[in-house]
Amino acid sequence: xxxxxxxxxxxxxxxxxxxxxxxxxxxxxxxxxxxxxxxxxxxxxxxxxxxxxxxxxxxxxxxxxxxxxxxxxxxxxxxxxxxxxxxxxxxxxxxxxxxxxxxxxxxxxxxxxxxxxxxxxxxxxxxxxxxxxxxxxxxxxxxxxxxxxxxxxxxxxxxxxxxxxxxxxxxxxxxxxxxxxxxxxxxxxxx
Amino acid sequence: xxxxxxxxxxxxxxxxxxxxxxxxxxxxxxxxxxxxxxxxxxxxxxxxxxxxxxxxxxxxxxxxxxxxxxxxxxxxxxxxxxxxxxxxxxxxxxxxxxxxxxxx
Numbered sequence: 001x002x003x004x005x006x007x008x009x010x011x012x013x014x015x016x017x018x019x020x021x022x023x024x025x026x027x028x029x030x031x032x033x034x035x036x037x038x039x040x041x042x043x044x045x046x047x048x049x050x051x052x053x054x055x056x057x058x059x060x061x062x063x064x065x066x067x068x069x070x071x072x073x074x075x076x077x078x079x080x081x082x083x084x085x086x087x088x089x090x091x092x093x094x095x096x097x098x099x100x101x102x103x104x105x106x107x108x109x110x111x112x113x114x115x116x117x118x119x120x121x122x123x124x125x126x127x128x129x130x131x132x133x134x135x136x137x138x139x140x141x142x143x144x145x146x147x148x149x150x151x152x153x154x155x156x157x158x159x160x161x162x163x164x165x166x167x168x169x170x171x172x173x174x175x176x177x178x179x180x181x182x183x184x185x186x187x188x189x190x191x
Numbered sequence: 192x193x194x195x196x197x198x199x200x201x202x203x204x205x206x207x208x209x210x211x212x213x214x215x216x217x218x219x220x221x222x223x224x225x226x227x228x229x230x231x232x233x234x235x236x237x238x239x240x241x242x243x244x245x246x247x248x249x250x251x252x253x254x255x256x257x258x259x260x261x262x263x264x265x266x267x268x269x270x271x272x273x274x275x276x277x278x279x280x281x282x283x284x285x286x287x288x289x290x291x292x293x294x295x
Contacts, residue, residue, distance in 0.1 A: 005194050012203040019207050019230055023214025028223060035226050042233050045203075049244050054257055058236075061261050066229060066268045073272045074222055077279045087217045095216035099209040106209075110201045115246060123248040133251060134258075142255050149262050156266035164273040166280075 008048055015041040026083045028074055036067045053127050200241040207234035221275050221285045225268065232264045 018038035025031040039062040046055035137143045211230030218224050236257045243253025279285050 002194060008195050008199075012199075015203060016206050016210065019210040022230065023210055023218070023223075023227055028220060031223055031226065035229065038230065039233065042237065045237060046240060049240060051240060051244070051254060054240065054254060057258060057261055061265050062229070062233075065265055069268060069272055070222060070226060073275060076276060077222070077285050084218075084220055084223070087219065092217055095213050098216065099213045102212070103205060103209040106205050107202060110205065111198055115197050117246050117248075121248050123244050123251070123254075125251060125254055130251065130254070134255070140250070145255075145259060149259055153262065153266055156270050160269050160273040163270070164276050 004048070008045075011041055011044045011048060015045065026086075028078055028084055029071070029080075032067060032071050032074060035070070036063055039063050039067065050123070051125050053125065053130055197241055197245045200237065200245075204234040204237040204241070207231075207237070219286050219288055221271075221278070221287060224287070225271050225275070229264065229268065232260060236260055 015038055018034050018041060022031050022034035022038055025034055040059065043055045043058040043063070046052075046058055133140050134142050134146055208231055211227045211234065214227030214230065215224055218227065239253040239256045239260070241253075243251065247253070275285050278290060282289050284290075
């Protein structure tokens with residue numbers, strides 16, 4: 001067994017252990033940290049496949065962006081130091097059953113399928129190749145999905161601002177009347 | 192690299208997918224459910240990259256799919272967190288059992 005395969009099995013075990021901890025941890029903040037380790041492990045798997053650009057994107061976007069966003073939202077919405085409520089035992093049992101059955105079914109199909117490579121050779125995934133394909137309009141060009149994704153990101157950004165914006169206190173008279181009793185109701189619910 | 196059969200990589204990604212599914216089923220907190228969705232998306236990314244690397248190494252389609260999935264996951268997480276914060280503002284809780292006004 002070479003060092004490369006030992007590295008692969010080590011990283012895979014790390015990813016799965018961290019993923020399991022992320023979905024079973026009692027404290028939500030620890031769960032976010034386990035998720036961070038799991039995503040970094042997946043970046044390590046991409047490094048192992050010699051896709052350095054994708055691994056860098058994984059670390060920058062997931063570990064640097066999404067996990068930080070999740071941690072900020074935990075700070076904004078959760079009380080510090082409280083445990084998450086334990087799910088009902090019945091739900092745990094049925095979830096484990098469903099996931100184990102699904103896993104067994106999927107993996108038997110995968111294990112029986114003979115994967116045969118259509119063409120061989122090393123994957124040429126240098127950054128200049130990725131860049132010229134990403135903006136190319138020819139046969140192997142991805143200019144159209146690139147533009148579509150950029151529009152999607154713009155729409156998501158505007159949507160986030162609109163959704164999370166605090167509605168100003170002085171509003172249209174019709175909306176104010178509608179919004180007022182709701183606010184009172186939620187306040188009384190918490191008190 | 193070449194000594195590992197592709198089914199071992201697919202084992203990891205399938206296991207990660209179902210771990211995420213387990214979290215999605217058992218958790219009732221919206222932020223933890225979002226974290227499970229991220230796990231599921233990542234397992235799909237591993238699949239795309241492994242298929243590209245092992246079966247079609249002359250092309251880079253799986254790599255580009257993974258890149259676009261990462262982008263869309265970032266947008267999705269941002270929108271989801273905006274919705275969660277807005278919900279917290281009106282309900283003082285991010286538990287999905289507390290947000291049942293439209294259920295009945």
